[in-house]
Amino acid sequence: MSDEISKTHSVIADNLAAIHDKIAAAEAAYKTQTGLDRPVTLVAVSKRQPDDRIDAALGAGQRVFGENRVQEAQGRWVPRRDRHADLTLHLIGPLQTNKTADAVALFDVIEVVDRPKLAKALGDEMIRQNRQLDCYIQVNTGKEAQKSGIPPEDADDFIAYCRDEAGLNITGLMCIPPNDEEAAMHFALLQTIAKRNHLSILSMGMSDDFEEAVAFGATAVRIGSAIFGARDS
Ligand SMILES: *Cc1c(COP(=O)(O)O)cnc(C)c1O
Numbered sequence: 001m002s003d004e005i006s007k008t009h010s011v012i013a014d015n016l017a018a019i020h021d022k023i024a025a026a027e028a029a030y031k032t033q034t035g036l037d038r039p040v041t042l043v044a045v046s047k048r049q050p051d052d053r054i055d056a057a058l059g060a061g062q063r064v065f066g067e068n069r070v071q072e073a074q075g076r077w078v079p080r081r082d083r084h085a086d087l088t089l090h091l092i093g094p095l096q097t098n099k100t101a102d103a104v105a106l107f108d109v110i111e112v113v114d115r116p117k118l119a120k121a122l123g124d125e126m127i128r129q130n131r132q133l134d135c136y137i138q139v140n141t142g143k144e145a146q147k148s149g150i151p152p153e154d155a156d157d158f159i160a161y162c163r164d165e166a167g168l169n170i171t172g173l174m175c176i177p178p179n180d181e182e183a184a185m186h187f188a189l190l191q192t193i194a195k196r197n198h199l200s201i202l203s204m205g206m207s208d209d210f211e212e213a214v215a216f217g218a219t220a221v222r223i224g225s226a227i228f229g230a231r232d233s
Helices: 003-034 051-059 070-083 097-106 116-129 152-164 183-196 210-215
Strands: 041-045 064-067 088-091 109-113 134-138 169-174 201-203 220-223
Touching (some): 097 116, 201 220
Parallel strands (some): 041 064
8 A cells, every 4th residue: 555545544434433423422412312223324425535545444443324415325336246246325315216126226225306207217226126225305405406315395295195195215304504504493393294104214315514414313314524524526
């Protein structure tokens, strides 16, 4: 290993260890508050990161990764799947209906189900490929025009549609709070919608606010830059 590669490896291993410590502390605080054990999954967001950083995270034992583009993820993960059979790949970026076949073939979890046409296309494709993926509903808690996600007031009906009509295995909810607002109220809203729909997985919290998300019951946090550093733009 060159010095530069081994430096990358140790920086990323240290970042991962520090985040695991913070998650463990946040889990313990949640347990003290609520009496509930909520193990939190760290989804390492590898979009637009160079290969050496991805391989460093793999070397440090990280196995759950999030990507926001199907094509970019294929290039990165199809070869690495051969070397690591125990990977879990989450799609966390908007999915076009014409990419559902590729998405179902590559990913294990689709976090971004947000409209009936996509739900139906995913359900049909999972039957065709005989692959039943876990799916989360993305909720646009801030009702931002530029963001994907179902509006919060439509979430209950949409969850029912996905389960009953589209045949999807809906196991959780995901949100991306607006940049310019308190994230806490969005985390709380997502938790409320999950509870009344009997969903146990909450994907919320990123590099800057994951500990707060865990305090509101997150079971999966999606962290990119705090692990890997700044992304290519
Ligand atoms: C990029 C991205 C993240 C990670 O963001 P960081 O601030 O780098 O931790 C999390 N979730 C989604 C949906 C993203 O697109």
